[in-house]
Amino acid sequence: MSTIGYESWAVDLADVGAIYPFQGWEVVMTIAAVIFWLAWHRIQFVQEGQQMEEARQKAVDHEKVRESIERY
Amino acid sequence: MVKKINLKESANSRGSDTVDGNLNALTTVFTEFYYWVTIVIxxxxxxxxxxxEVGASRRRNHMxxxxxxxxxIPLVTVSFFLFGWWIYWAFPQFPLFGGLDLEAGAANLPWSENMATNLDDRITGVFWAAFLxxxxxxxxxxxxxxxxxxxSSALWVHAVLIGSVFWIIDAAWGWHYAGWMVQYLGYHDAYASGVIHAIAGGYVLGVLMVLGPRIGKFAADGTPRNIPPHNxxxxxxxxxxxxxxFWGFYAACNVPIISPEVIGGEIVGTTWTATNIYLAPTTLSxxxxxxxxxxxxxxMAAYVVSKGDPFWTFSGGLAGIITASAGNDLYHPIQAMLVGAAGVVIVYKLHHWVEKKFKLDDAVGxxxxxxxxxxxGLIMAGFILWGSPSSPFEGYAVITPWGQAIGAVIMFFVLGFLPGWCVAKMQSAAGVLRIPEEVEMQGLDYDENHAYEDEKAAIIEAEKAHLAAKVIPAE
Incomplete structure (x- = not known):
């Protein structure tokens, strides 16, 4: 058993095409990639929302905000 | 028995007529130029x-x-010329499965004609440099x-040992078409997850355990403090x-073009191909x-797991590539992405656990x-590529999780951690490992910084004096 479909390289390379593992599972892998990508956006939206809220609550000291502005 | 070949032979093989001769000449020049470009990158x-490193250090330690x-650069270059390159060719079966291959090694000794300007060998120099x-x-x-x-003196000894001895031994064993790890374990590490990264990580872990943390890294209760980079x-x-x-490194790990005849393994037919370092087919694409x-x-994984920390996000990109590198000659791109992401999550969690548990101060992670x-990455490749051929040569073991796991132990612990720890222990016992505490506090650049300020003040004073004495102010 070989995940790439070849157990040895005793082949003519002119007859060889795809050599990646789990051929036939491309659609499933694509679905997994889409889930990974969309999940990343979801997690990032939530994280950034929390960070913005924390930053907003810290930004009440006008002296520190002025220092930040002057630091450019 | 594996046919004794190397890239010099593949690129310099001469055809029986003019057409073959020109084709081989073009192949040689292409191969020579290909490696040269990867070296520059x-x-x-x-x-x-x-x-x-300079960005991560504090201002008082820059220079x-x-x-x-x-x-x-010079220390590893010189030592790699003198003996490192010879190790790669002489050690593939040594010492467990055979003696030194003195015949292959002879062409790569510093006094060999191949290791110099030689119109009959246009490949050794660029191949040597790629490995360097x-x-x-x-x-x-x-x-x-x-x-x-x-x-610095202690680090430079470690640099020569990891750069010109231990990593090149592991390359001979597990990153050479005739290496015993490839032959008997089916070890597969196409873009050096283990042979460069695991060994170097293991080596530095050994050194860090002896060296100890920077002053102030840990609070009295053992809680680690972040020492922020100055830039x-x-x-x-x-x-x-x-x-x-690293992208250039990937290209440098391939043989750009080679015929089945020159490989001399099990591949039949006449289709030329690019191969990985084991001479098994892959493509630049x-x-x-x-x-x-x-x-x-x-x-992506590092960004979310570190909550957008720039240091870990950037490092996570690198860790993603490193995790997938063992199998990136064969993976599907989505597999490469998921392997990279999963590896980063494990690595990030493990780093913080080890730092807290064992009080390790790894300044750059x-x-x-x-x-x-x-x-x-090595172990994941064992599962994902399970049963796949590790080599185009007959009789070699196929890729397995256990072959990869044993390979990972050899890389990280046997050739990495143990030498690093032992040499650091010797240096520590001799009092030549760590800088004095006073120097650590005042900074390694203390003298240079003070000399700079003194010289700056002196030249400003001199120019002011010159201005006052010689230059007439404008109306």
């Missing part, structure tokens, strides 16, 4: 490491940090973790440059897909980004 890895890394740049990388990985408290922007651009050089997808998986990522 790989130089950026070292530029990136220098920026990364020593820079010099510590820069001098790795890998050596610099292995040494540079060690250099970053130990900044601001190791003596996060410089540090991040440094990693960008490492990415760029495959590794371009997989380099970028594993980089992306690593960056190299044990995690290189060592843990390399080990995780």
């Amino acid at each position: 790989m130089f950026l890895i070292h530029v990136g490491f220098c920026m990364y 020593h940090t820079l010099m510590k890394n820069v001098m790795i 740049l890998f050596s610099w990388t292995a040494a540079s990985i060690v250099s970053g973790s130990v900044i601001e408290r190791i003596r 996060p922007w410089m540090l991040c651009i440094g990693i960008f440059l490492i990415y760029t050089g 495959a590794i371009t897909f997989n380099f970028l997808m594993s980089l992306s998986g690593g960056l 190299a044990v995690a980004v290189h060592g843990y990522a390399g080990v995780v």
